[in-house]
Amino acid sequence: MDKQKDILNAALKLFTEFGFHGTPTSKIAQEAGVANGTLFHYFKTKDELIVALYVDIKKQLGFCVAKDIQAEDSIKETARKYYVAALHWGIDNETEFRYIQQFLSSPYVSMIPAELVEQSLAMINMIKEGIKQKLIKVTPAEYVMSIISSHLYGVNQYINSQKLSSAKQKQLINESFELVWKMIT
Amino acid sequence: MDKQKDILNAALKLFTEFGFHGTPTSKIAQEAGVANGTLFHYFKTKDELIVALYVDIKKQLGFCVAKDIQAEDSIKETARKYYVAALHWGIDNETEFRYIQQFLSSPYVSMIPAELVEQSLAMINMIKEGIKQKLIKVTPAEYVMSIISSHLYGVNQYINSQKLSSAKQKQLINESFELVWKMIT
DNA sequence: TTTATGATTGACTAATCACTCCACAAATGT
DNA sequence: ACATTTGTGGAGTGATTAGTCAATCATAAA
Numbered sequence: 001m002d003k004q005k006d007i008l009n010a011a012l013k014l015f016t017e018f019g020f021h022g023t024p025t026s027k028i029a030q031e032a033g034v035a036n037g038t039l040f041h042y043f044k045t046k047d048e049l050i051v052a053l054y055v056d057i058k059k060q061l062g063f064c065v066a067k068d069i070q071a072e073d074s075i076k077e078t079a080r081k082y083y084v085a086a087l088h089w090g091i092d093n094e095t096e097f098r099y100i101q102q103f104l105s106s107p108y109v110s111m112i113p114a115e116l117v118e119q120s121l122a123m124i125n126m127i128k129e130g131i132k133q134k135l136i137k138v139t140p141a142e143y144v145m146s147i148i149s150s151h152l153y154g155v156n157q158y159i160n161s162q163k164l165s166s167a168k169q170k171q172l173i174n175e176s177f178e179l180v181w182k183m184i185t
Numbered sequence: 186m187d188k189q190k191d192i193l194n195a196a197l198k199l200f201t202e203f204g205f206h207g208t209p210t211s212k213i214a215q216e217a218g219v220a221n222g223t224l225f226h227y228f229k230t231k232d233e234l235i236v237a238l239y240v241d242i243k244k245q246l247g248f249c250v251a252k253d254i255q256a257e258d259s260i261k262e263t264a265r266k267y268y269v270a271a272l273h274w275g276i277d278n279e280t281e282f283r284y285i286q287q288f289l290s291s292p293y294v295s296m297i298p299a300e301l302v303e304q305s306l307a308m309i310n311m312i313k314e315g316i317k318q319k320l321i322k323v324t325p326a327e328y329v330m331s332i333i334s335s336h337l338y339g340v341n342q343y344i345n346s347q348k349l350s351s352a353k354q355k356q357l358i359n360e361s362f363e364l365v366w367k368m369i370t
Numbered sequence: 371t372t373t374a375t376g377a378t379t380g381a382c383t384a385a386t387c388a389c390t391c392c393a394c395a396a397a398t399g400t
Numbered sequence: 401a402c403a404t405t406t407g408t409g410g411a412g413t414g415a416t417t418a419g420t421c422a423a424t425c426a427t428a429a430a
Contacts (some may be wrong), residue, residue: 003377019292021206024417040419098290106284107204128394138364145356147364150339151332158331179323179332183200183368188407210385220409225389227407 004042006032011053016098020050020106051111054103057096062119064089075130076181081151082123083177090156097156102140120145138184151180189227191217196238201283205235205291236296239288242281247304249274253368260315261366268306268337268362275341276354282341305330323369 009032014023025046029039044048065085069078090097103109127144130136138144155176159169195217199208210231214224228234250270254263287288288294312329315321323329340361344354 013196017292019206021205022292025419026417037380038378041377044419047417100410101290105283105290107202107207130415146339146343147336150335150342153339154331154335158328159337162327179368183364210389211387221388222390222392222410223408229389231388 003032003034003038007034007042007049008053008056011049012057012095012099015050015053016102019102020108024136025049047108047111050103050108051113053099054108055098055113055116057093058116058119060093060096061086061089061100066122075113075126075133075135078126079130079181080177082126083148083180084173086152087159087173087176089158090152090157094160097160101153136184144184147184148180151176188217188219188223192219192224192227193238193241196234197242197280197284200235200238201280201287204287205293210234232293232296235288235293236298238284239293240298240301241280242284243301243304245278245281246271246274246285251307260311260318260320263311263360264315264366266328267311268333268365269358270314271337272341272344272361275337279345282345286338306332321369327370332369333365336361 009030010028011023014028014031017023022159025039026036028049029036032039039049043052065082068081068085124141124145127136127141131139131141131144136144138147155172159172164172192213195207195213199213199216202208210224211221213234214221214264224234228237253266253270258266286318309326309330312321312326316324316326316329321329323332340357344357349357
């Protein structure tokens with residue numbers, strides 16, 4: 001009965017299928033089962049809805065990725081947990097993952113609110129710690145972060161495009177982490 | 186004096202800045218210095234223009250990447266040349282590179298004409314040859330391709346975001362190839 | 371019961387957009 | 401010289417769109 005959620009879900013579905021351009025707000029309202037005006041009650045503009053949807057998805061991902069991390073984990077273990085959790089999330093939430101990509105390579109990127117930027121700080125700090133401990137050989141941390149992120153993105157895309165069995169997926173995920181780890185250490 | 190080229194250039198500039206949605210055909214015509222009707226003389230629809238621009242850019246990239254390859258090059262040398270050329274192209278053609286990303290994560294992907302798909306076949310075959318020679322340890326070839334592509338994409342994004350000096354760029358590009366190579370062999 | 375507040379509606383509008391049409395100009399062929 | 405094709409312009413059009421608004425409805429506090 002949460003209409004705001006309904007609108008976000010409808011927007012996600014239609015935006016990923018038809019693009020920002022291709023989906024009028026009227027269709028979103030219709031898909032969500034609410035009146036046209038209701039959409040604008042929750043989101044002042046279409047742009048605001050587009051950004052809000054990104055923020056919402058990013059928070060889900062952030063929560064999912066952070067939940068298993070424990071203070072006593074080693075750097076490698078922490079990195080693996082981040083990596084594996086993100087990949088699993090990407091597989092279980094294919095549409096959301098696609099929306100992130102779509103959003104990030106659109107001009108709306110510049111509208112990301114400041115509050116979201118700090119989220120990836122935890123990972124950058126972990127990498128910096130790894131570099132300080134001379135575990136990670138590649139520098140600077142931002143470069144390592146960039147490499148890992150794009151690797152994640154590539155593996156995810158491959159897994160989704162191949163529709164592998166669950167077991168094969170798990171194996172690939174673990175192996176692919178070792179691949180990246182080998183590369184940066 | 187090539188109006189078709191002018192239109193493509195104007196479209197590239199505006200699409201990357203304001204998105205497909207945010208740039209009306211009238212603005213593209215204006216930016217290109219041609220009349221509204223002229224645009225539709227060269228491209229029947231806006232969608233056709235969007236796809237044609239992608240095809241045009243992809244052909245430029247394809248040409249640039251293939252031009253240095255020689256038949257007697259080793260697998261590794263061939264791979265390096267592909268990789269380095271693509272990265273250099275991405276740095277010299279930042280806007281074009283961004284357009285490729287934007288296009289690929291939009292619903293327009295499904296409109297890519299068949300003729301373009303075969304272009305990346307040369308690279309897949311090279312990887313397959315590498316696997317056959319037991320040089321490349323990671324399989325299948327499509328997976329390797331996926332990893333390399335996304336790595337390229339990540340490094341490019343890092344280089345462009347950091348605005349490194351030309352010398353640092355060159356060094357990073359060569360090092361980053363060795364990084365990927367180490368990973369897959 | 372009254373009053374207040376916010377959610378919800380859907381008809382409405384002003385603006386915009388992709389695309390057409392047709393007149394004319396330039397190039398090209400005969 | 402003429403005919404035909406091709407390129408160019410820009411006003412015009414019908415459809416669509418984001419966003420508004422006045423009016424209801426639901427809920428609950430006073």
